[in-house]
Amino acid sequence: MRTPIAYFLVLAAMLFSIGTVGVLVNRNALRIFMSVELQLNAVNLTFVAFARMHNDLTGQVLAFFSMVVAAAEVVVGLAIIVSIYRRRRSVDVDDVREMRW
Amino acid sequence: MPLDNVVFWVFAPIAIGAAVAMLVMRNVVHAALFLVLNFGCIAVMYLLLDAPFLFAVQIIVYAGAIMVLFLFVIMLLGVDRSDVRTERLFLQRPLAIVLGAAFFIEIGMAVRAGIGFATKAPDGFEALQPVGNAQAVADVLFRQYFFPFEVTSILLIVAAIAAMVLAQRRVRSVTQAELDDATAAADAEVTA
Numbered sequence: 536m537r538t539p540i541a542y543f544l545v546l547a548a549m550l551f552s553i554g555t556v557g558v559l560v561n562r563n564a565l566r567i568f569m570s571v572e573l574q575l576n577a578v579n580l581t582f583v584a585f586a587r588m589h590n591d592l593t594g595q596v597l598a599f600f601s602m603v604v605a606a607a608e609v610v611v612g613l614a615i616i617v618s619i620y621r622r623r624r625s626v627d628v629d630d631v632r633e634m635r636w
Numbered sequence: 637m638p639l640d641n642v643v644f645w646v647f648a649p650i651a652i653g654a655a656v657a658m659l660v661m662r663n664v665v666h667a668a669l670f671l672v673l674n675f676g677c678i679a680v681m682y683l684l685l686d687a688p689f690l691f692a693v694q695i696i697v698y699a700g701a702i703m704v705l706f707l708f709v710i711m712l713l714g715v716d717r718s719d720v721r722t723e724r725l726f727l728q729r730p731l732a733i734v735l736g737a738a739f740f741i742e743i744g745m746a747v748r749a750g751i752g753f754a755t756k757a758p759d760g761f762e763a764l765q766p767v768g769n770a771q772a773v774a775d776v777l778f779r780q781y782f783f784p785f786e787v788t789s790i791l792l793i794v795a796a797i798a799a800m801v802l803a804q805r806r807v808r809s810v811t812q813a814e815l816d817d818a819t820a821a822a823d824a825e826v827t828a
Contacts, residue, residue, distance in 0.1 A: 537638040537640060537641055537756060538638075538640050538641050538644045538684065538756075539753060539754055539755055539756050540751065540755055540756065540757055541747050541748075541751055541752065541753045541754075541755060542644060542648070542753075543644075543681060543684075543685065544743075544747045544751075545743075545744055545747060545753075546648050546651065546652070546681070548739075548740055548743035548744060548747070549652055549655075549740055550651065550652065550655050550674070550678075551739075551740075551743070552736040552737065552739050552740035552743075553652070553655040553656060553659065553736065554655070555732075555735070555736050555739060556659065556732050556733055556735075556736035557658070557659050559728070559731075559732035559735065559736070560659070560728065560729050560732045560733075561659075562724075563664065565664055565706070565709065565710060565713070566664065566667065568706075569658065569667060569668060569671050569706065570658075570659075572671065572698075572702070573655055573658070573671065573674065576674070576675060576678050576698065579678070579690075579694075580678055580681055580682075583681075583682055583685045583687050583690060584685055586685070586687070587685045587686055587687075587757045587761060588751070588755070588757055588758075590758055590760055590761050590764060591764075592764060592765070592772055592773055592776045593776065593780075595687050595689070595690055595769075595773055595776075596773060596776050596777050596780075596781055598687075598690055599689075599690065599693065599773070599777070600781075600784065600785075600788060602690075602693060602694070602697050602698070603788045603791070603792065604788070604791065605698075605702070606697055606701065606702060606792070606795075607791050607792055607794075607795035608795075609702050609705060609706070610705070610795045610796065610798075610799045611795050611798050611799055611802070613705060613706070613709045613799075614798065614799040614800075614802035614803040615802060616709065616713075617709060617712065617713070617802075617803050618802050618803060620713050621805075626713060629724060
C-alpha cells in the first residue's frame with residue numbers, strides 16, 4: 536500500500552468538519568441526523584486507518600462496534616423524530632422547546 | 637502512480653463532493669441519496685486500507701439498512717414541504733462554516749505533528765490474517781472482545797424494543813359507556 540495513512544486521516548477530518556457544519560447549520564432534525572451519521576463514518580474511517588498504520592486489528596473491531604452502536608442509535612433517533620412529528624407536525628428542532636427554559 | 641493511489645484520488649473527491657452536496661441539496665431525499673454515495677466511497681477507502689470485511693459491513697449496514705430506514709422515515713414524514721431557509725440566529729451559517737474550517741485545519745495540524753503526511757503503512761498486515769480478514773477479525777472479536785460483543789446484542793434488543801414503544805400509536809382504551817353508545821347508534825342506523 537503506497538498511499539500515506541495521513542491522506543485518509545485528512546479525508547476523515549474533512550468529512551467530519553462537513554458533518555459539523557451540517558449539524559450547526561440545519562434546523563431540520565432529519566438533516567441534522569444525517570450529518571451526525573457523516574461524522575460517525577468519518578470517525579470509523581480514522582479507526583480503520585489507524586488499524587492499518589499500527590498493524591493491529593483492534594481498530595477494525597472497534598469500527599465494527601461503532602457501526603453496531605450507530606445502527607441502534609439510528610433506530611431510536613428516527614423513532615423519536617417520528618413521535619415528535621406525530622405530536623407537532625414538524626421536524627424543525629426550533630419548534631421543540633418543551634425541554635428549554 | 638501506484639494503483640491504490642489512483643483509487644484514492646478518484647474516490648476521495650467524490651466522497652467530499654457527495655458530503656458537500658448533501659448539505660446544499662434542498663430536497664431531503666436527494667441529500668439522503670448523496671449520503672449513500674458518500675458511504676459507498678468510504679467503503680472503497682476501507683478496501684484500500686485492507687479491511688474487506690468492514691467494506692462489506694459498511695455497504696450492507698450503512699448504505700443498505702440505515703439509509704433505507706432514513707428514506708423510509710423521510711417518505712413517511714412527507715418531503716413536499718421545502719425547508720425554511722431563513723436564519724433565526726445572527727450570522728449562524730457563516731460562523732458555522734468558519735468554525736468547521738478552523739476545526740479541519742486544527743485536525744490537519746494535529747495529523748502533521750503526530751504522524752506526518754509522508755508516513756506510509758508498514759508491511760506485514762497480511763501476516764496478521766493468514767486465512768483472511770473476516771476470520772482474523774472474528775478471531776479478535778470472539779476472543780479479546782467477547783464480552784462487549786455480547787453486550788451489543790443486549791443493546792440491539794433494547795433499541796428495537798425502544799423503537800417499537802416510541803413509534804407506536806397510543807391506543808385509547810374505550811369505556812363500556814362509549815361502547816354501548818356506539819352499538820346503539822349502529823342499531824339505530826340499521827333500523828332507520
